[in-house]
Amino acid sequence: MNIIEFIFIRKFILKLGKMLHKYGTPAFRLEAYLTEVASYLGVHSSFISSPTSLTFMIWTDKHEDEYQIAVRLEPGEIDMNCLSLTDELANELLSGKLSLADADKHLDQINSLKSPYSNLLTGMAFGLGTGAFSMLMGASLPEVLWSGVLGLVVFFWTLWSQKSKRVNLMLEPISALFSALLACAISQYFQSSINIPLVVLSSVIFLVPGLSLTMGLAELSSRNLVSGTARVMDALMQFFKLYFGAFLGVAIGFALFGENTYTPAPSLPFWATWLAVFLLSISLVAVFRTRLKHIHWALMSAFIAYGITTWTSSLFDQEIGSFIGAFALGVFANLSSRLMNQPASIALMHGLIVLVPGAKTYIGLNSFISGKDFVNIDHVGQEVMIIFMSLVAGLIFANVVAPTKKAL
Known part of the structure; x- marks a missing residue:
C-alpha cells in the first residue's frame, strides 16, 4: 500500500466515524463498525469513542504508515435516516459494488441531507x-x-x-x-x-x-x-x-x-394506553427521522416491547417484566436487522423509548427534593434503578441468544 492510498483510506474512515458519531451511535457499536470497515480496506485500526470525542489510530501491516488523531465533537443526536443510508453505503463498499472514491462522494451527500x-x-x-x-x-x-x-x-x-x-x-x-x-x-x-x-x-x-x-x-x-x-x-x-x-x-x-x-x-x-403507544410510536418516526420503509418495523418493536412487558409484569414483578420485554425487543431488533439488512438500532430505539423509565427518574427526583409525589408510584427510586438494570441485562442476553450480523 502506497502513501497516497493510505491517506485516502484514513480520510474516508475519519469521515465515516465522525458521521456515525453525529447520528448518535453508541461507543461499542461505533468502534466495532469502524474496525470492520478498516479491516476490509486493508489497514489495522483502533478507535476510542466518547460522547464528545473520537480518537482514530490507523496503521499498515508493517507500520510503514501510521496515523493518529483525536477529534472534539458535539454529542450526537439520533438520525435513523442518515444512519440507514450510511450503512447501505458501507454495505455496497464492503461488497465491492462501490469504489472507495465513489463511497467518499456519497458520504458527503448523505452528510448534507436534512430531515425527510x-x-x-x-x-x-x-x-x-x-x-x-x-x-x-x-x-x-x-x-x-x-x-x-x-x-x-x-x-x-x-x-x-x-x-x-x-x-x-x-x-x-x-x-x-x-x-x-x-x-x-x-x-x-x-x-x-x-x-x-x-x-x-x-x-x-x-x-x-x-x-x-x-x-x-x-x-x-x-x-x-x-x-x-x-x-x-x-x-x-x-x-x-x-x-x-x-x-x-x-x-x-x-x-x-x-x-x-x-x-x-x-x-x-x-384501551387508550394501546392507542397511546401507537401515537407515541408514530411521533417518534418524525423525531428520529425514520425512513418510510422502516416505519412498520418501528411500530412492531414498540408494540412488542410494551405488550410483552405489560403481560409479563402482570404475572411477575415489574422488574422481571422489564427484563423479559427488553430481551424480546433485543431479539426482535436483531432478527429484523437480518431480514431488512439494516442496523438493529432502527427497530431497537423505537421500542426502547417505550421501556426506559426516564419519566420515573424525573418523578423520583421530584419526590426526593420536594417530598411530594404527583403520580402515585411507591418506592419509585429503587424501582427506577432496578428497571434500568433489567433493561440492560435483557439487551445483553438478547445479543447472546440472537446476535446481529451488523455492528450498528
Missing part, C-alpha cells in the same frame, strides 16, 4: 407524542390535550436551539420553565384542576434523557467505561436541568397566578 420530515410534521409529532405520553401516565383528557399544546412550545425552543448556541446551552431548563409557567396560567384561566407537574413532564418528555441513560449503562456493561460514564453523567445533568427549570417555572407561576387545587379527574380507559 418538514418542521411542520416534526412539530405535529412533538404535540402528538407529548399528548400520547400523558395518556400512558394515566392523565385525563384535558391534561392530554394541554400536554400536546405545551409540546408544541417545547418544539419551538428545540427549533430555536438549532440556530442559536446560547439557546442550545439552556434548552432543557428554559423549555421546562416556560412549560411550567404556561401550565400554571392554564390552570388559572382555562382548566383549574389539571395536574401541573404531570403536564409539564409530558410536555418535555422528548428532552428527558432516559434513552441516553440506558445507552450509557449499556456502554458501561460492555466495558466502554469512559464513554459510558460520560454519557450517564451527561444524562443526570440533563435531568437536573429539566427539573430545575420546571421547579423554577412552577414557583414563578404560583407567585403570578396563584396555586391551583389539583382535583383528580377520571383517567382514560385501558
Whole structure:
C-alpha cells in the first residue's frame, strides 16, 4: 500500500466515524463498525469513542504508515435516516459494488441531507407524542390535550436551539420553565384542576434523557467505561436541568397566578394506553427521522416491547417484566436487522423509548427534593434503578441468544 492510498483510506474512515458519531451511535457499536470497515480496506485500526470525542489510530501491516488523531465533537443526536443510508453505503463498499472514491462522494451527500420530515410534521409529532405520553401516565383528557399544546412550545425552543448556541446551552431548563409557567396560567384561566407537574413532564418528555441513560449503562456493561460514564453523567445533568427549570417555572407561576387545587379527574380507559403507544410510536418516526420503509418495523418493536412487558409484569414483578420485554425487543431488533439488512438500532430505539423509565427518574427526583409525589408510584427510586438494570441485562442476553450480523 502506497502513501497516497493510505491517506485516502484514513480520510474516508475519519469521515465515516465522525458521521456515525453525529447520528448518535453508541461507543461499542461505533468502534466495532469502524474496525470492520478498516479491516476490509486493508489497514489495522483502533478507535476510542466518547460522547464528545473520537480518537482514530490507523496503521499498515508493517507500520510503514501510521496515523493518529483525536477529534472534539458535539454529542450526537439520533438520525435513523442518515444512519440507514450510511450503512447501505458501507454495505455496497464492503461488497465491492462501490469504489472507495465513489463511497467518499456519497458520504458527503448523505452528510448534507436534512430531515425527510418538514418542521411542520416534526412539530405535529412533538404535540402528538407529548399528548400520547400523558395518556400512558394515566392523565385525563384535558391534561392530554394541554400536554400536546405545551409540546408544541417545547418544539419551538428545540427549533430555536438549532440556530442559536446560547439557546442550545439552556434548552432543557428554559423549555421546562416556560412549560411550567404556561401550565400554571392554564390552570388559572382555562382548566383549574389539571395536574401541573404531570403536564409539564409530558410536555418535555422528548428532552428527558432516559434513552441516553440506558445507552450509557449499556456502554458501561460492555466495558466502554469512559464513554459510558460520560454519557450517564451527561444524562443526570440533563435531568437536573429539566427539573430545575420546571421547579423554577412552577414557583414563578404560583407567585403570578396563584396555586391551583389539583382535583383528580377520571383517567382514560385501558384501551387508550394501546392507542397511546401507537401515537407515541408514530411521533417518534418524525423525531428520529425514520425512513418510510422502516416505519412498520418501528411500530412492531414498540408494540412488542410494551405488550410483552405489560403481560409479563402482570404475572411477575415489574422488574422481571422489564427484563423479559427488553430481551424480546433485543431479539426482535436483531432478527429484523437480518431480514431488512439494516442496523438493529432502527427497530431497537423505537421500542426502547417505550421501556426506559426516564419519566420515573424525573418523578423520583421530584419526590426526593420536594417530598411530594404527583403520580402515585411507591418506592419509585429503587424501582427506577432496578428497571434500568433489567433493561440492560435483557439487551445483553438478547445479543447472546440472537446476535446481529451488523455492528450498528
